[in-house]
Amino acid sequence: MEKELKLMKGNEAIAEAAIRYGADAYFGYPITPQSEVIEYFMEQNPIERTGMVVLQAESEVAAINMVYGAAACGMAAMTSSSSPGFSLKQEGLSYIAGAELPCLVLNVVRGGPGLGTIQPSQSDYFQSTKGGGHGDYRLIVLAPASVQEMYDFVQIGFDLAFKYRNPVLILSDGIIGQMMEKVEIGPQRVRRTMDEVIKQCPWATTGKTANRERNIITSLDLVASRQEEFNRKLVKKYDTIREKEVRCECINCDDADYVFVAYGTSSRLCMKSMDLLRKEGYKVGLVRPITFEDYRWSRRESKGIPHYRNEHRTDGRRRNARSKRQAPS
Amino acid sequence: MAELTINDIIKEENLVYKKTKVMTDNVMHYCPGCGHGTTHRLVAEVIEELGIQDKTIGVTPVGCSVLMYNYLDIDMQEAAHGRAPAIATAIKRVMPDKFVFTYQGDGDLAAIGTAETIHSCNRGENITIIFVNNGIYGMTGGQMAPTTLAGMKAVTCPRGRDVNTMGYPLHITELIAQLPNVRFVTRQSVHTPANVRKAKAAIRKAFENQKDGKG
Numbered sequence: 001m002e003k004e005l006k007l008m009k010g011n012e013a014i015a016e017a018a019i020r021y022g023a024d025a026y027f028g029y030p031i032t033p034q035s036e037v038i039e040y041f042m043e044q045n046p047i048e049r050t051g052m053v054v055l056q057a058e059s060e061v062a063a064i065n066m067v068y069g070a071a072a073c074g075m076a077a078m079t080s081s082s083s084p085g086f087s088l089k090q091e092g093l094s095y096i097a098g099a100e101l102p103c104l105v106l107n108v109v110r111g112g113p114g115l116g117t118i119q120p121s122q123s124d125y126f127q128s129t130k131g132g133g134h135g136d137y138r139l140i141v142l143a144p145a146s147v148q149e150m151y152d153f154v155q156i157g158f159d160l161a162f163k164y165r166n167p168v169l170i171l172s173d174g175i176i177g178q179m180m181e182k183v184e185i186g187p188q189r190v191r192r193t194m195d196e197v198i199k200q201c202p203w204a205t206t207g208k209t210a211n212r213e214r215n216i217i218t219s220l221d222l223v224a225s226r227q228e229e230f231n232r233k234l235v236k237k238y239d240t241i242r243e244k245e246v247r248c249e250c251i252n253c254d255d256a257d258y259v260f261v262a263y264g265t266s267s268r269l270c271m272k273s274m275d276l277l278r279k280e281g282y283k284v285g286l287v288r289p290i291t292f293e294d295y296r297w298s299r300r301e302s303k304g305i306p307h308y309r310n311e312h313r314t315d316g317r318r319r320n321a322r323s324k325r326q327a328p329s
Numbered sequence: 330m331a332e333l334t335i336n337d338i339i340k341e342e343n344l345v346y347k348k349t350k351v352m353t354d355n356v357m358h359y360c361p362g363c364g365h366g367t368t369h370r371l372v373a374e375v376i377e378e379l380g381i382q383d384k385t386i387g388v389t390p391v392g393c394s395v396l397m398y399n400y401l402d403i404d405m406q407e408a409a410h411g412r413a414p415a416i417a418t419a420i421k422r423v424m425p426d427k428f429v430f431t432y433q434g435d436g437d438l439a440a441i442g443t444a445e446t447i448h449s450c451n452r453g454e455n456i457t458i459i460f461v462n463n464g465i466y467g468m469t470g471g472q473m474a475p476t477t478l479a480g481m482k483a484v485t486c487p488r489g490r491d492v493n494t495m496g497y498p499l500h501i502t503e504l505i506a507q508l509p510n511v512r513f514v515t516r517q518s519v520h521t522p523a524n525v526r527k528a529k530a531a532i533r534k535a536f537e538n539q540k541d542g543k544g
Contacts, residue, residue: 024423025422025423027419029330051514053419053422053423055419055422056487056537057420057446057448058444058445058448060446061412061415061444061445062412062415062418062445062448063415065408065409065412065415065416065418065419065445066417066418067419068408068412068419068420069388069406069415069416069419069420070420070422070423071416071417072416072420073386073419073420073423073424074405075423077419077423081364081397081448091409092409092412095409099407140463148539205386205404205405205406205420206424207383207385207404207405207424207427208382208383208385208388208402208404209383210383212399214401214402214403214404214405215404215405216398216404216405216406216407217405217406218406218407220395220396222408223338252335255352256533279426287423
């Protein structure tokens with residue numbers, strides 16, 4: 001079958017990916033530099049294409065709570081924003097993490113703090129990796145470095161979100177969101193039927209039928225010992241995610257004396273620097289973390305080489321493209 | 330004539346009232362005299378009478394009724410403070426055939442959640458919002474609410490609500506009634522048996538409106 005290729009902005013690619021994934025709902029609020037996400041959705045009218053609900057909320061706060069409501073019904077729901085707006089979503093994310101709901105959120109990062117600038121930045125790293133809201137929870141964070149990955153990470157993200165019942169964040173930035181690149185588009189998946197949703201998510205509030213107890217979605221427990229038990233359960237879940245879901249790309253690392261460590265847009269810049277340095281005879285490599293929060297550094301003698309316990313290369317196409325470009329050293 | 334015993338009276342044909350099966354047997358945590366217990370019962374009875382227990386999803390607030398999900402035998406979601414109408418919006422949008430309601434106090438609905446309340450109503454979401462107004466923050470210990478009356482004392486206005494510095498009680502019901510997409514707004518009380526009946530009729534009408542797409 002011939003591949004379907006399109007020239008798209010990162011912000012458009014992620015919206016198209018969500019429709020093609022068979023996502024059930026998107027709730028958003030405009031903010032530069034990610035407004036194309038909701039604009040693309042509205043233009044595509046996914047309620048006609050797949051039955052997916054798209055709604056412009058009155059605020060980022062309302063949007064993330066709409067995600068909570070839809071996710072609690074077992075739906076594949078997502079929202080997107082950029083840094084100042086993403087801060088507003090932290091309360092909702094905390095509730096979503098506390099109620100163990102699956103969802104996908106996108107932050108197209110811009111410079112800060114405060115209103116900051118509308119130029120791209122990687123400034124929300126700590127907010128993304130250390131929880132962001134109250135209550136010591138963790139997100140699963142995926143950092144795309146291309147428009148193709150903006151597209152691909154929607155499926156990976158939703159799958160991880162449902163596997164672990166945890167919010168997944170795609171941590172992008174203004175460059176990845178705004179720039180246009182060639183994207184290979186996947187086939188349209190059919191949205192799950194209500195029966196399939198109930199089968200996949202027996203915990204969801206889909207209406208209490210006679211054959212089961214009522215389902216309650218909450219992050220509240222007034223009994224301190226039970227809350228502690230729940231927090232221990234969360235820690236265990238986060239440990240499992242760290243153990244099993246680490247993704248990174250290592251390029252030219254095997255013979256490297258030096259390695260760049262960079263994610264997202266910065267990794268693209270480092271890639272070019274690496275190529276130039278290799279031409280000059282320096283053995284330089286690049287480690288590009290894709291998931292965050294798991295750096296088990298083990299310094300080799302005098303050379304700062306990171307050691308990953310677990311390595312998943314993401315994408316065959318990209319890896320092959322890279323290996324061709326490996327400069328002889 | 331033989332004297333009546335209690336067992337002669339406890340018979341099916343003499344039954345005039347029983348607890349709806351939509352309510353659980355959990356003991357309520359509400360204070361004596363509080364209207365929440367009555368209002369919970371009315372909601373549960375309406376759900377039973379309409380036969381929609383398996384199609385109803387409730388959203389509970391932050392406040393005294395935060396634990397409402399312990400008392401109603403239906404699927405429920407617990408919302409962040411003030412956000413219940415946003416959550417209910419999403420539930421109804423992704424499952425339009427379900428009956429969705431929020432149950433909110435005055436602080437939740439008319440202070441921290443004013444934006445969600447007004448905008449969900451302005452969009453004409455096909456949901457029911459049950460607003461339980463006691464004019465005070467009860468759970469946190471008697472602080473001033475947006476609906477606290479002028480001159481009324483609360484722990485955060487110990488000399489009474491001064492309308493010049495604290496504003497007048499917010500007439501959120503009248504504000505909502507101005508919005509063209511809102512189909513049915515009513516104010517009811519549960520302090521006398523007659524009013525309880527009227528309140529139940531209002532809740533029933535609100536749920537029936539959802540069925541007709543006029544929530």
